[in-house]
Amino acid sequence: MSPQEKDPMATNENEAPHGTAMGTSSDPVGQAEELAPAEVANESPSQGAAAGVTAPVSTPAADRADHDDAAGYYTTGAPIADTKAPAGPVERRWTERVFNAKLVNPANRRRLSVIVVGTGLAGSSAAATLGEAGYHVDAFFYQDSPRRAHSIAAQGGINAAKNYKEDGDSIYRLFYDTVKGGDYRARESNVYRLAEVSANIIDQCVAQGVPFAREYGGLLDNRSFGGVQVSRTFYARGQTGQQLLIGAYQALERQVAAGTVKTHARHEMLELVVVDDGSGPRARGIVTRDMVTGEIETHLADAVVLASGGYGNVFFLSTNAMGCNVTAAWRAHRKGAHFANPCYTQIHPTCIPVSGEHQSKLTLMSESLRNDGRIWVPKNAEDCDKDPRDIPEEDRDYYLERIYPSFGNLVPRDIASRQAKNMCDEGRGVGPMVGDQRRGVYLDFAEAIERMGRSAVEAKYGNLFDMYARITGEDPYATPMRIYPAVHYTMGGLWVDYDLQSSIPGLFVAGEANFSDHGANRLGASALMQGLADGYFVLPNTIRDYLADGPFPKITDDDPEVRAARANVQERIDHFLSVNGSRSVDSFHRELGHIMWEYCGMERSAEGLRTAIEKIRALREEFWRDVRVLGTNDSLNQALERAGRVADFLELGELMCIDALHRRESCGGHFRAESQTPDGEALRDDENFAYVAAWEWGGETGEPILHKEDLVYESVEMKQRSYK
Amino acid sequence: MNLTLKIWRQPNGSATGEMVTYPITDVSEDMSFLEMLDVLNERLTAEGEEPVAFDSDCREGICGMCGLMINGVAHGPEVTTTCQLHMRSFSDGDVVTIEPWRASGFPVLRDLAVDRSAFDRIIDAGGYVSVNTGAAPDAHATPVPKENAERAFDAATCISCGACVAACPNGSASLFLGAKITHLAELPQGQAERHTRVLNMVHQHDLEGFGGCTNIGECTAVCPKEIPQDVIATLNKDMRHALWNRV
Ligand SMILES: Cc1cc2nc3c(=O)[nH]c(=O)nc-3n(C[C@H](O)[C@H](O)[C@H](O)COP(=O)(O)OP(=O)(O)OC[C@H]3O[C@@H](n4cnc5c(N)ncnc54)[C@H](O)[C@@H]3O)c2cc1C
Ligand code: SF4
Ligand code: FES
Numbered sequence: 019m020s021p022q023e024k025d026p027m028a029t030n031e032n033e034a035p036h037g038t039a040m041g042t043s044s045d046p047v048g049q050a051e052e053l054a055p056a057e058v059a060n061e062s063p064s065q066g067a068a069a070g071v072t073a074p075v076s077t078p079a080a081d082r083a084d085h086d087d088a089a090g091y092y093t094t095g096a097p098i099a100d101t102k103a104p105a106g107p108v109e110r111r112w113t114e115r116v117f118n119a120k121l122v123n124p125a126n127r128r129r130l131s132v133i134v135v136g137t138g139l140a141g142s143s144a145a146a147t148l149g150e151a152g153y154h155v156d157a158f159f160y161q162d163s164p165r166r167a168h169s170i171a172a173q174g175g176i177n178a179a180k181n182y183k184e185d186g187d188s189i190y191r192l193f194y195d196t197v198k199g200g201d202y203r204a205r206e207s208n209v210y211r212l213a214e215v216s217a218n219i220i221d222q223c224v225a226q227g228v229p230f231a232r233e234y235g236g237l238l239d240n241r242s243f244g245g246v247q248v249s250r251t252f253y254a255r256g257q258t259g260q261q262l263l264i265g266a267y268q269a270l271e272r273q274v275a276a277g278t279v280k281t282h283a284r285h286e287m288l289e290l291v292v293v294d295d296g297s298g299p300r301a302r303g304i305v306t307r308d309m310v311t312g313e314i315e316t317h318l319a320d321a322v323v324l325a326s327g328g329y330g331n332v333f334f335l336s337t338n339a340m341g342c343n344v345t346a347a348w349r350a351h352r353k354g355a356h357f358a359n360p361c362y363t364q365i366h367p368t369c370i371p372v373s374g375e376h377q378s379k380l381t382l383m384s385e386s387l388r389n390d391g392r393i394w395v396p397k398n399a400e401d402c403d404k405d406p407r408d409i410p411e412e413d414r415d416y417y418l419e420r421i422y423p424s425f426g427n428l429v430p431r432d433i434a435s436r437q438a439k440n441m442c443d444e445g446r447g448v449g450p451m452v453g454d455q456r457r458g459v460y461l462d463f464a465e466a467i468e469r470m471g472r473s474a475v476e477a478k479y480g481n482l483f484d485m486y487a488r489i490t491g492e493d494p495y496a497t498p499m500r501i502y503p504a505v506h507y508t509m510g511g512l513w514v515d516y517d518l519q520s521s522i523p524g525l526f527v528a529g530e531a532n533f534s535d536h537g538a539n540r541l542g543a544s545a546l547m548q549g550l551a552d553g554y555f556v557l558p559n560t561i562r563d564y565l566a567d568g569p570f571p572k573i574t575d576d577d578p579e580v581r582a583a584r585a586n587v588q589e590r591i592d593h594f595l596s597v598n599g600s601r602s603v604d605s606f607h608r609e610l611g612h613i614m615w616e617y618c619g620m621e622r623s624a625e626g627l628r629t630a631i632e633k634i635r636a637l638r639e640e641f642w643r644d645v646r647v648l649g650t651n652d653s654l655n656q657a658l659e660r661a662g663r664v665a666d667f668l669e670l671g672e673l674m675c676i677d678a679l680h681r682r683e684s685c686g687g688h689f690r691a692e693s694q695t696p697d698g699e700a701l702r703d704d705e706n707f708a709y710v711a712a713w714e715w716g717g718e719t720g721e722p723i724l725h726k727e728d729l730v731y732e733s734v735e736m737k738q739r740s741y742k
Numbered sequence: 743m744n745l746t747l748k749i750w751r752q753p754n755g756s757a758t759g760e761m762v763t764y765p766i767t768d769v770s771e772d773m774s775f776l777e778m779l780d781v782l783n784e785r786l787t788a789e790g791e792e793p794v795a796f797d798s799d800c801r802e803g804i805c806g807m808c809g810l811m812i813n814g815v816a817h818g819p820e821v822t823t824t825c826q827l828h829m830r831s832f833s834d835g836d837v838v839t840i841e842p843w844r845a846s847g848f849p850v851l852r853d854l855a856v857d858r859s860a861f862d863r864i865i866d867a868g869g870y871v872s873v874n875t876g877a878a879p880d881a882h883a884t885p886v887p888k889e890n891a892e893r894a895f896d897a898a899t900c901i902s903c904g905a906c907v908a909a910c911p912n913g914s915a916s917l918f919l920g921a922k923i924t925h926l927a928e929l930p931q932g933q934a935e936r937h938t939r940v941l942n943m944v945h946q947h948d949l950e951g952f953g954g955c956t957n958i959g960e961c962t963a964v965c966p967k968e969i970p971q972d973v974i975a976t977l978n979k980d981m982r983h984a985l986w987n988r989v
Contacts, residue, residue, distance in 0.1 A: 147875040162797065163862050165902060166805040182882065218876070225878035227871045227931045229895035236885025254895060260804055261898060268870035275866040283859060310755075310851050339799040373772040376781055379801045450772075488822070491771065491830045554875045602787045604780070649792045653754050654852040656795055657787065 087624040087692075088680035091631065095723040098356075098712055102560075103207035103516035108733045109189070112211040115516065116559050120566035127152035130565050131319040133304055135287045135346050137164035139259070139546060140529025141325030142266035143553025149273030151558060153565070156317055157270065158282045158306060160341055160659075165267040168327055168339040169549060172259025173382075175241065175251040176546040178216040183240055187248035189213045194734055196544060200509075200537020201686035201702060202736045203359070203710070205729065207516055208534045215555040216547050220252055222554055226265040230254050251543045256481075262546055266553070282317075284309040287346045288590075288662060289583045290322065290353045292522060295571040299354065301525035302573055303580070305587045309659060312652040314587055316575050320568040321524045321561060324350060325553065328508040328530035330363065332667045332674065333619070334611025335372065336505035337382050343663040344670050347512050347531050355512050355520040356712035356725060358533035360670065361678035362509035364540055364687045365620055367434040370489050371449050371458035371502035380504040381489060383482050388427045388434070390466040390475070391499070393418050395446040395459050402448050406460055406498050417441060432689060432700065435503035436620045442502075449500045453612070458500035467495065503620060507545060509536045509687065510677075513712040513727075517560035518552060521712075524570075526561055528552035533710070538686025591651050594661040599644030603660045606641045610634065610664070610671055618675050623691040627679040631672055638668040673713055673722055680724065683707045704736055743769050743834035747782065749794055750841045755851055761839070771830035775818065776801060776808065778829055779840075796854040801825040803966060806901030809908070810854055811841040816905035816964040823903065823966045843908035846951040847915065858904050860950035861918065867946035868939035869922045871931045884930050894928035897921045899967045906961035906969075912953030917961040919947050920973035923980055937984035944981060 104114040122130065131154040134145040142164055145157040159167060179192040192213035197204055220238070224230065230252050231239040240249035254261035273279040291303035303318035326346035330336035351357045368387055369380045394416045396402055401409050417437060419426040429437075438459045441447060449458035467475050472495060476483070483494045490500070511533040518526045518534070529549040536544065573580065617630035641664065649655045684693040684700035685707070693701045714723040744767045752759025764786075769778055776798050783793035799807040803823040812818035818827045832838065840854065848856040886894075898921070906917035923940055926932030932939075955974055962971045 143875075150874045161799055161805070161807055162858055163806075163902060165862075166799055166807050168800065168805075170805050171800045171802055180881070218878070220881045221878040222873075222875060224881040225871065225873040225931055227894070227926050227929050229891050229898050229925070229929065231895075232886055232888050232891040234888050236887050236891075237882055257804070257899060260901075261895070264898060268865060269873075269875075271862060271865045272870040272872060274862075275868075281862070283862075310857075339805060340801060341799050374770055376770065376773050376777045378774070378777050378780055381802060488826065489828065491828065558875070602784055604784060646787060648787060648790065654795050654855055657793060 085682070086680065087627075087682050088676055091676045091679065092713075092721045093716070093723050095714060095725045098521075098725045098727050100205065100207070100515045100727065102519070103205075108193075108206055108210045109214075111207050111516075112214055119559055119563035122562050122566050124152055128154060130154065130568050131156070132321050132323060132561070132565075133158070133317055133319040134323045134325060135159075135304065136167065136325035136327060136529070136531070137267070137270065137281075138167035138169035138325060138327055138529055139263055139266055139549030140531070140553045141167070141323070142263065142270045143550050144323055144325060144528055144557050145279050145553075146266060146269035146273050147554055147558045148561070149270075149276065149278035151562075152278065155273070155279040156282060156319065157279055158285045158287055158304070158317075160284065160286045160309065162283050164270055164281055164283075165263060167263060168342050169263045169546070170260045171337075171339065172262075172546055173256045175253035175258045175543040176219070176262065176550070177250050177541070177543040178220045178252060178547065179213050179250060180217050180220060180240075181248075181250075182238060183249040185248045187250050189216075191248065192216060192250065196535065196541055197537070197731075197734050198737070199539060199541040199544075200535075201539050202537065202704065202708065202731065203362075203685055203729065204535055204537030205710075206731060206733055210733070211516075211556065212535050212548055212551050215551045218555060219547060219550045223262060223265050223550075226269060228254065228261050228265040230261070259546060262550065266550070282306070285315070286659060286662075287326070288349065288587045290350045290522075290525065291316065291318065291580050291583045292353045293573050293577060293579045295573070298523065300523045300570060301350075302570065305583050307587070307591070310654055312650070312655070314584055314591075316580055316584055318573055318575075318580070320565060320570050321526065323526045323528060323557065323561070324512065324531050325528040325549075326531045328511070329667070329670060330505045330508050331663075332610070332671050333505040333614045334607050335377060335380050335615070337366070337369065337380050338505075340379060343666070345663050345666045347527070348666040348670055350512060350520065350522065350525060351713075352715050354522050354715065355525055355527075356714050357510070357673060358513035358710050358712045359510040359538070359677065360674040360713065361618065361622075361681060361688050362533075362538050362686060363505060363674075364507040364509065365432070365435050365503050366506040367431050367438060367503045368461070368501045369504035370486065371500050372452045373490070374450055374452060377452075381485070382504070382506065383486065383501065385431065387461060387479060387482060387499075387501075390470070390478070391427065391461040391463050392416055392465060393427050393434075393438075393459055393461055393501075395441045395448060397446075399445040402446060402456055406448070406462075415441075415446070432620070432687070433698070436689065436698075438501070438503055439620050458502045460498040461501045462498035463494065464498070505615075505619070507540055509533065509538060509540055510674075513710070517563065518557050519560070519564065521714075524564060526557060526564075528557050538688055590662065590665070591658065593642070594645065594647045594658055595649070595651060597643070597645050597647070599646045601640075601644050602646055603657050603664050606637065606645060607660070607664045607667065609637055610668060613637070614671055614674070618671070618678055621689050621691055622678045624679060624682070627675045630675045631679075634668060634672045634675065638672075641665065641668055676722060677711055677713065681707055681711065708736070743771065743829070743832065743836075745769055745832065745835070746837045748837065748839040749853070751794070751853055752850055753852065755849055755857075759850070759853075769829050769832075771828065773829045774801065774825060775810075775812070775827040775829065776825050794854060795852040798825050804901060806903040809843055809856075809903045809905055811839075811843065811908060813839055816843070816908040817903075817966055821964070821966065821968065823901070826966075843904050845904070845907045845913040847907060847913065848904060856904075858902070860952070861902050861904065861915070863950065864915070864919060864943055864946045865922065868935065868942040869926070871926065872935060873931070886929060890928045894925050897924035897928070897969065897973050900969055901967055903966065905964045905966065907952060909960040909964040910953070910955075911958060911960065912956060913951075914955045914961075915947055915950075915952040916955035916974050916977060917965060917969055917971070919943060920975075920977035921969045924973040924976045927976060927980060936980065937987055940977065940980040940984050941988070944977075
C-alpha cells in the first residue's frame with residue numbers, strides 16, 4: 019500500500035489546532051495527515067476494495083423529472099449562461115480572456131475607484147493588486163485590522179500544480195481532481211483557470227516572505243495524501259491561512275502606505291448602492307455603519323468587489339469566526355444579484371462536540387485521528403451516561419466497523435458524519451445532554467495505545483490531544499475523546515460569470531462569497547487557493563474590462579437611489595432599537611441554527627425541509643416583532659450588529675431550504691434522503707440536475723425565481739460515484 | 743461555580759469608566775471565558791442593562807481579536823489567548839477583575855474593547871516586502887535554509903493581539919515589532935529593505951506612544967504565541983546596523 023493509500027478517508031486539510039507546534043519535525047506523521055486534503059467524500063482510489071454499491075436507488079431519474087418537491091415555493095425564470103468564458107479548448111480560455119479584456123491606461127487608473135468589502139485572502143489580495151495597478155481602492159472589514167479576517171484560521175495548506183515533486187502533477191490533474199471533487203457541479207472553465215494560476219500564487223507568496231515549510235535543501239516541502247496521488251499541498255505548519263493572510267495583509271498595508279488603498283476598520287457594509295445612470299443599473303457603492311460611532315456612511319465608486327466570506331454561521335454553531343455573516347452578499351442579492359447553490363454546505367465529522375447551551379462556536383480536530391482511533395457508542399442507551407471505561411467490550415457498538423466492514427472508521431467524511439447523527443438520534447449519543455440529546459460519539463485510542471505504545475500515539479497526535487484536553491478538560495490518553503460533526507464551509511454563494519461579475523453589472527464577487535469553483539463539495543486546501551487566485555490574478559484582469567468603460571457618470575449622496583439605500587439602513591437600525599421585545603438576538607440565532615442543523619444539515623428530506631421553511635418563517639416574523647436590542651446607534655453596539663446579521667440569515671435560511679428541496683438528488687455536501695443507493699450512499703442525478711441553481715430575489719412577498727445554468731463538460735467525463 | 747465579576751464599564755472613548763460588580767452563578771467549567779461573558783450578557787439584556795462590549799472573532803486563538811486583562815494579567819492565568827481560556831482555570835467563589843488593555847497606544851473604545859490600529863500603522867511603515875503581484879520569480883529560485891525558514895515562521899506566528907504591550911510596564915510594543923523584524927530578516931526576500939524597514943517601523947512605534955524596552959520580559963510571559971524575547975535582540979541588532987549604515 020502506498021503512503022497515499024493509508025489515508026483513504028475523506029480527510030480535510032484544515033483542522034490542525036492552533037497554538038501548538040503542529041507538524042514540527044518531531045511530528046512528521048501527524049503533520050502529513052493533518053494536511054491531508056479532503057477527498058471528495060465519494061471517491062478515493064483505496065476505497066475501491068470496499069462496498070460495491072452503485073446499484074441505482076429505487077426512484078429512477080425519469081420518474082423524478084416531473085416530480086418537483088419544491089413546487090409552490092419558487093418560480094422558474096429564464097435559463098442563464100456564462101457569457102464571458104471564451105469558447106474553444108479549456109486550456110486556452112484564460113489566456114484568451116486576459117488578452118481580450120480591455121486595457122486601462124495607467125494615467126486613467128487614478129481616476130477609477132473600486133470598493134472592496136472584506137480583507138480575507140480574497141479581499142486583501144484583490145485590494146493590494148488593484149492598488150498596485152494604480153486604481154483608487156477603499157477596503158472595508160468589520161474587525162479592527164484587515165489581518166483578522168476569518169482566513170487567518172485556515173490551517174492545513176494550499177494546493178498548487180507546481181509539480182515540484184515530478185510525480186505527474188499538472189494543471190490538468192488539479193483541474194480534474196477539483197471537478198471530480200466538486201461532484202461534477204462546478205464549471206469547467208473556472209476550475210481550469212484556478213488550476214492554471216495556482217502555481218503563480220506560490221511564487222507570489224514566497225516573494226512576499228510567507229514562511230512555507232521547507233526541506234533541508236532549502237526548497238519548499240509538499241505533502242501527498244489519501245486519494246490524491248500527487249504532492250501538491252504547500253503549508254506553513256498548522257497555520258497556513260495565517261501566514262498567507264499576513265502576506266496579503268502586508269501587501270495591502272504597503273499600498274495603504276503608498277496612498278492607493280484606504281482601509282476602513284470596524285465598518286460593516288449594510289447595503290449595496292445600485293444606480294441607473296441611463297445605461298442600465300450598475301453597482302456604484304455601499305452603505306456602511308461605522309461600528310464605533312454608529313455613523314451611517316455612503317461610499318461611492320466605479321465598481322464594487324464583495325469578498326465577504328461564507329455563510330456557515332447560518333447554523334449558529336460552526337467552525338467559522340463569530341462575526342462571519344451573509345449580510346454583504348444578501349443585501350446584494352436583494353438588489354438583484356443571483357445567489358447560486360445556497361444549499362451546498364460542507365460538514366466535518368471530527369469536531370469537538372457541543373458542551374452545553376452556552377456553546378458559541380465549534381473547533382475542528384484533524385480527521386487523521388480516524389486512522390488509529392476507533393469510533394463507538396454504547397449498544398444500550400442506558401449506558402450512555404456511564405464512564406466509557408466501565409462499558410465492557412461486548413456492550414460497545416463500533417458502528418462504522420459494523421456497518422462498513424471494509425472501511426470501518428475510515429469511511430468517507432459525509433458517511434461518518436451522517437452515521438454519528440443517526441446514533442445520537444437513536445438515543446445512543448454520549449457526553450452532556452444538549453437540548454434533548456447527547457450529541458457526541460466516542461473516538462477511542464485505548465487499542466492504539468496498546469498496539470503502538472503511548473509515545474508513538476503522542477508523537478503522532480500529541481498536539482491534537484493537547485488541544486482536546488485544553489478545551490474539554492479531559493485526558494484523551496486515559497478516556498476516549500468525544501467527537502461530533504460541524505458545519506465548516508459553504509460552497510454556494512453569489513452567482514458570478516467567468517469574470518467574477520455578478521448579475522449586477524459592476525458588482526464582482528471573490529473568495530468564499532462566490533459560488534464558482536468548488537461545485538457541490540470543496541477539496542481540502544482549495545479554498546485558500548481560490549481566494550488568492552481570485553484576488554491576485556483573476557479579478558484584477560477581468561475588472562479592467564469593466565473599468566475601461568469608466569469613470570461612470572458622477573453620482574452624489576443625494577441621488578435618489580443612494581438616499582433610498584441609506585434610508586433603508588437607517589430604518590432597519592431604528593426598528594431594531596425600538597422593538598424592545600423579549601428575546602435576545604442570540605436566542606433567535608441559536609433557534610435558527612437548530613432548525614437548519616436539524617433539517618438542512620447532514621441529511622435533508624422533502625418533509626423535513628418543508629417543516630424547516632414553516633419554522634423559519636414563523637421565527638422570522640417573531641424576530642421582527644419581539645427582538646430586544648438595547649442601547650443606541652451612536653456607539654459600539656454589538657447586539658445591534660448581530661441583529662442585522664441574524665435578520666439576513668433568517669432570509670437566507672429559507673432560500674437554502676428551498677434550494678435543498680428543489681434539488682432532489684444527492685451530490686457532494688448535499689444529501690437527500692430520497693436519493694441514495696440501497697447502501698445509503700449519495701446518488702447523483704445528472705440527467706435532471708447537472709445545472710447551477712441561480713436564485714433571483716423574488717421581492718418581500720414573492721417567491722424566489724430559479725435560473726438554471728446548465729453545466730457542460732467537454733474536457734472531463736462525468737462519472738457516477740463508485741466504490742468499485 | 744459562582745463568581746464575582748468586577749468589570750470595567752465605559753460607555754465610549756471620551757467618557758470616564760468605572761469597575762462594576764456582577765455576581766454570576768452556575769458557571770460551567772466547560773465554558774470558555776468569553777462564553778461566560780456571553781451568558782452574563784444574555785442576562786444583562788434580559789434585565790434591561792446594556793451588555794458588556796468585548797472583542798472576539800475566531801475564538802480559536804489565531805485572529806488576535808480578543809484580549810482582556812484578567813486579574814491584572816493579560817489573557818489571564820494560562821499562557822493562551824483569552825478566547826482559549828476555560829472556566830476550569832477558576833474556582834467557586836473567585837473574584838475576577840476584567841479590564842481592557844491599558845496602554846496609551848490602545849485607547850479604549852467602549853468597556854473592554856480597545857483601538858489597536860497603531861499596530862497596522864507600524865506595519866505600514868515597512869513591515870512588508872515590496873513586490874508587486876505578478877513580479878515574483880519562481881518559488882524555487884532562492885532556496886532558504888530550513889533553520890531560517892523556521893525561525894521566520896516562529897516569529898511570524900504573532901497574532902497582533904497586543905498582550906505584550908498591555909503587560910509591559912513601559913507600554914512598549916517591542917515584542918510585536920521584533921517579531922515582524924525577525925520574520926522578514928530571516929528570509930532572503932526581506933534583505934533589500936532590511937535597514938529602512940527597521941528605522942521606519944521603530945520611528946512609527948515611538949510616534950504611536952509606545953514606550954521603550956528595558957528588557958523586563960513581562961511581554962514574553964503573557965504572549966500567547968510564545969514569541970521568544972530574542973526577537974527583540976534581533977530588532978536591536980538590526981537597528982544598530984541600520985543606524986551605522988546611515989551615518
Ligand atoms: C477552521 C477552518 C480551517 C480552514 N482551513 C483551510 C485550509 O487549510 N485550506 C483551505 O484551502 N481552506 C481552509 N478553510 C476555508 C478557508 O479558510 C476559507 O474559505 C477562506 O479563508 C475564505 O476567505 P475569504 O477571503 O473568501 O473570506 P474571509 O477570510 O472569511 O474574509 C471575509 C472578510 O469580509 C469582511 N466582511 C464580512 N462581512 C462584512 C460586512 N458585512 N461588511 C464589511 N466587511 C465584511 C470580514 O471583515 C473579512 O475581512 C478553513 C476554514 C475554517 C473555518
Ligand atoms: S508578540 Fe505575542 S503578545 Fe505581542 S502581539 Fe504578538 S502574539 Fe500578541
Ligand atoms: S478571538 Fe481570535 S484569538 Fe481570541
